Amino acid sequence: MKNKNQYKEINFCSLLSQGQVYPCKSRGRNGVGKICKLISFLFLIAILILPLLFHGCSSSVIIYSDLNREKGLFEIKRVGVLPFVNESEKRQAGEIVTNTFNTILFKSDIFQIEEKGNIEKFLISEKVKSVQMMDMEQLKKLGMRLKIDAVFIGVVEEFTGGDWGGRLTTPVVVIRVKLIDIRSGKILWMVRHKKSGDDYITVFGFGRVRSISALTKRVVSEIIETIK
Amino acid sequence: MIPLFGFLVVHSGCGTSPKQYIRTNVNFQYIKKVAVLPLNNLTDDKYAGEKLKSMIVMNILESGVFEVAEDGEVNKVVVDVFREMGFREGELVALDIEGIKRISEKLGVQAIFIGSVESYGQNRGGGSQYAVVSLSLRLVESNSGLTLWRGFHSQKGSSLMRSIFGIEQKGEIELSNEVVKKVFATFFGKY
Numbered sequence: 001m002k003n004k005n006q007y008k009e010i011n012f013c014s015l016l017s018q019g020q021v022y023p024c025k026s027r028g029r030n031g032v033g034k035i036c037k038l039i040s041f042l043f044l045i046a047i048l049i050l051p052l053l054f055h056g057c058s059s060s061v062i063i064y065s066d067l068n069r070e071k072g073l074f075e076i077k078r079v080g081v082l083p084f085v086n087e088s089e090k091r092q093a094g095e096i097v098t099n100t101f102n103t104i105l106f107k108s109d110i111f112q113i114e115e116k117g118n119i120e121k122f123l124i125s126e127k128v129k130s131v132q133m134m135d136m137e138q139l140k141k142l143g144m145r146l147k148i149d150a151v152f153i154g155v156v157e158e159f160t161g162g163d164w165g166g167r168l169t170t171p172v173v174v175i176r177v178k179l180i181d182i183r184s185g186k187i188l189w190m191v192r193h194k195k196s197g198d199d200y201i202t203v204f205g206f207g208r209v210r211s212i213s214a215l216t217k218r219v220v221s222e223i224i225e226t227i228k
Numbered sequence: 229m230i231p232l233f234g235f236l237v238v239h240s241g242c243g244t245s246p247k248q249y250i251r252t253n254v255n256f257q258y259i260k261k262v263a264v265l266p267l268n269n270l271t272d273d274k275y276a277g278e279k280l281k282s283m284i285v286m287n288i289l290e291s292g293v294f295e296v297a298e299d300g301e302v303n304k305v306v307v308d309v310f311r312e313m314g315f316r317e318g319e320l321v322a323l324d325i326e327g328i329k330r331i332s333e334k335l336g337v338q339a340i341f342i343g344s345v346e347s348y349g350q351n352r353g354g355g356s357q358y359a360v361v362s363l364s365l366r367l368v369e370s371n372s373g374l375t376l377w378r379g380f381h382s383q384k385g386s387s388l389m390r391s392i393f394g395i396e397q398k399g400e401i402e403l404s405n406e407v408v409k410k411v412f413a414t415f416f417g418k419y
Contacts, residue, residue, distance in 0.1 A: 062405055064286045087275040132278075135304040153300070157279060157401075174401060176282055185298050190286050194401050 063226050064190040067179075076149045076181065076188070080114040080142065081105065082131040083123070084154040084175075093159035096213070097175060100220045101154065108224050114146050122146065136185045143182035150181050150188065161197065162212030171212040172196045173219045179227075191226055195219045246381035248414035254376055259338040262288065262367070263297040263331070265306060265323075268344035276348035279401075280363055283408040284341065291416045297335045305334045325373035332370030339369050339376065347382065348400060358386035361403040365411055379411040 067076075081102050086094030098116070106113050122142055128134055131153055134142075139151060154177035161171035176192040195218065197209040209215045264284050269277035281299075288296050307317075309330045323342065332340060343365035351360045362382035366375050383406060385398035398406075 062283070062286060064289045066289070087278065132300055133303050133307070134300040136298060136301050139298075139300070155278070155282075157275065180298060185301070187285070187289060187296065187298065190282075190289065192282065192286070192401070192405075194399075 061194070061222065061226070062192045064187070065226065066186070067189050067227065076179075077112060078114060078146075078148045079105075079111040079150045079152060079179070080119050080146060080148045081116070081152045082119060082134075082154075084156050084177075085130065085132055086159075087155055087157050088159035090159045093156045097154070097156045097159070097173075097216060097220070100213075100216050101152070101177070101224075104217065104220045104224055105152075108228070110224070110227055111150075114148050118146055139180065139182050139185070148182065150179050152177055152179055154178070158194070159212065159216075162210065162215075168210065170197045171209065171215045173212065173215050175219055175223065177223060189227060191223050193219055193223050195222070246379055246410045246414050248380075248411075249375075249378040250415070251374065251376050256376070259294060259369075261295040261297060261335075261337045262339050262341060263302050263335045263337045264288070264299075264341045265331070265343075266303065270344055270346050271348040273348045273400075276345045280343075280345050280348070280361075280404055280408065283404050284343075284365070284412075287408050287412050288341075291412065293416060294339075297337055302335060305331055309334065328368060328370060328373050337370060339367050341365055341367055348404070351384070356386065358384050358397050359400045359403050360384040361400060361407045363404075363407050363411055367415070377415050379414045381407050381411045383407050383410070 081098060084094040084098045084101070086092075102113060102116055105111070119142075122145060123131070126138060126141070128138065132155075142148065142151065154175060156173075156175055158172055158174035161169040172194070173196075174192070174194040176190075178190040179188045180186070181188050195215060197211075197215055200207045200209050200218070209218065264281055267277040267281050267284075273279075285296050285299070288294055309327060312330070313327060328340060332338070343363060345361075345363055347360045347362035349359065350357050360382065362380075364378075364380045366378040368374065369376050383403055385400075385403050387397075
């Protein structure tokens with residue numbers, strides 16, 4: 001029996017070595033044994049690495065930044081965060097993301113931030129129906145009245161999943177934000193970021209983010225990191 | 229085995245290339261600032277136009293070729309001009325040279341991008357579901373209304389390689405970024 005197994009191995013390796021008979025396990029003079037081991041090793045590495053290469057592929061962050069060049073010229077010190085526009089199916093998504101954005105931006109200490117209430121008071125007094133319809137004249141008025149240099153305008157494109165009514169689904173958050181210099185009207189920085197709860201899985205399913213609020217905090221933090 | 233693998237590799241990269249038209253004998257250097265008008269949304273996704281528009285603005289800014297008029301300003305001016313021309317909200321409007329001139333004057337731009345999103349969402353085919361994004365875009369000169377450049381591209385999120393290896397298909401967001409980049413590659417010359 002032992003000889004039969006050895007015969008099979010020799011047969012396989014002899015195909016590789018073009019007719020020369022050298023068992024795989026022996027230290028063949030032509031290195032066939034080493035080739036077999038190398039191929040097996042590479043195959044094993046490929047199986048282990050391939051899933052890792054595609055891990056996190058559902059996320060995407062697209063950034064445009066002119067901050068480094070413009071900062072020196074315009075010196076952005078005080079900013080305002082306009083209420084995020086909600087394009088998702090979840091009704092309060094805009095408010096949730098606005099609050100999270102304000103909090104994390106405040107913690108980052110990059111800019112001084114105008115109070116949310118003052119921004120909202122201005123929008124009501126100017127009868128602004130949608131922040132996406134604000135022209136430069138209104139933005140300049142906002143800047144003069146609240147003494148801010150730039151304003152964040154954002155949109156929540158998607159806000160789904162998490163734990164709603166006992167049903168657990170993978171949360172997905174997609175946000176796009178831009179920073180506009182009020183004096184020049186130029187877009188200084190712009191980001192579109194998409195993440196799902198599965199994007200944070202490391203190995204064996206650990207790291208998955210299950211709650212939409214935890215995911216929102218992570219996404220907003222990652223967005224704000226791109227400003228620095 | 230190698231010819232089959234080679235076939236798969238080649239086929240996975242195959243797809244339609246962007247279609248483009250560019251007017252010859254035009255000096256684009258006089259165009260400093262452009263506006264991107266709200267896209268005509270021919271899809272079922274209510275916000276597809278806005279999503280693609282933001283990608284277009286980002287790509288133009290990244291290229292550094294033109295300045296871009298701010299979105300809010302563009303939206304307000306478009307509404308104001310249409311109102312002046314007697315159109316009501318929600319009415320389908322064909323933008324003529326007069327409208328283009330008025331909008332460009334108010335925004336201080338030398339050319340405007342006009343386009344439509346023809347597909348944005350999930351399609352079914354061959355027993356599977358995949359995302360598809362199609363964008364048509366043109367650059368129109370403000371004074372004459374001449375089309376200086378025109379591009380079109382459509383891309384789907386599935387491919388043979390992805391199906392075989394069970395790799396997650398591309399979603400609408402990733403696709404829209406690729407479609408916009410490829411459309412602009414025909415204009416800005418990068419790929």
